[in-house]
Amino acid sequence: MNDNKKEKQIAALQNGTVIDHIPSNQLFKVVSLLGIEKLKTAVTIGYNLDSKKMGSKGILKIADRFFEQDEINRIALIAPMVKLNIIRDYEVVEKKLVQLPDELIGVVKCNNPKCISNNEPMKTRFKVIDKEMVTLKCEYCEMKTKKEDIVLF
16 A cells, blocks of 8 residues: 555545544534534544544544634634644645634633623623633633533533
C-alpha cells in the first residue's frame, strides 16, 4: 500500500471546511455545538481515527460550508487543540487557529439554578476569565464555572 493511501483515512473535500484533531471523546459535542446535524450539505465524520499525536482523534469534513471565526472559537471550550482548514478546489487555502473568545453568549448554561438566565427567557452571558484553564464567569450571577463543569446548550 502506498504511503499516500495510508495517510488518507477519509476522502478528500473539494470545497468546504475540515476540522481536524478533535479529541474522539469530544467529537459529537463539536457536532452539536456547531449545529452540524442541521446542515443540508455533505458531512463526513471520522471517529476514533489513528493519530500519531493524540492516539485517536475525530475529524469533520463539511462540504460547501465556511464558518465564521466566532463559531469556530466556541470549539475551544471543549477541544482547544483543533486544526481548521479551509479547502477550495481540493487545496488548503487557509488555516485558522481555534481560540477561546473573551465572551460567550447563549452557548453555555449557568450552573447556578437561581441565576436569572435559568429562570427567565434570556441568553446566558459569560466572560472568559482564564483562557488557558478555561474558566468562565456568569455576567448575571457572577458564578465561576471550570472547564469540567461546563454544560453546553
